[in-house]
Amino acid sequence: MSPGRRIRERLRLLLGRAVTTVIVGDLECPTCLVLTPHEAHYVAGLLHHVQCESCGQRWEMGHDRLRASYLRALPGRIRSKPARLVQEARNRPVTFAVTIPLRVLSKPARIAGEAGAVVGVFR
Numbered sequence: 489m490s491p492g493r494r495i496r497e498r499l500r501l502l503l504g505r506a507v508t509t510v511i512v513g514d515l516e517c518p519t520c521l522v523l524t525p526h527e528a529h530y531v532a533g534l535l536h537h538v539q540c541e542s543c544g545q546r547w548e549m550g551h552d553r554l555r556a557s558y559l560r561a562l563p564g565r566i567r568s569k570p571a572r573l574v575q576e577a578r579n580r581p582v583t584f585a586v587t588i589p590l591r592v593l594s595k596p597a598r599i600a601g602e603a604g605a606v607v608g609v610f611r
């Protein structure tokens with residue numbers, strides 16, 4: 489991950505917006521009719537939307553399906569969180585100790601951002 493993208497993600501954390509993972513790749517755009525760079529945006533590991541970087545055309549995933557997938561995965565994410573935190577603390581103790589206070593404080597806002605993006609309140 490580039491430093492610029494890392495900074496943007498930190499700002500999203502602080503502002504309570506959904507944390508998205510963006511993957512860039514060439515796809516054939518139905519509007520441009522040629523291979524163009526597209527950005528695929530994921531929220532909570534779920535494909536949220538794809539956008540052509542050439543013409544700006546954007547395709548949103550169905551929010552009903554996203555919401556169902558999100559709600560299905562959420563209990564597993566909650567159950568596995570303690571083990572993931574322990575693993576992270578063992579692997580990167582200094583980073584873990586420095587970042588955990590802000591992460592704990594911002595978690596409710598991040599979950600709200602994820603849920604908002606999944607149900608279509610946030611874009």
Ligand SMILES: [Zn+2]
Pocket residue numbers: 517518519520521524540541542543544545
């Ligand atoms: Zn296009």
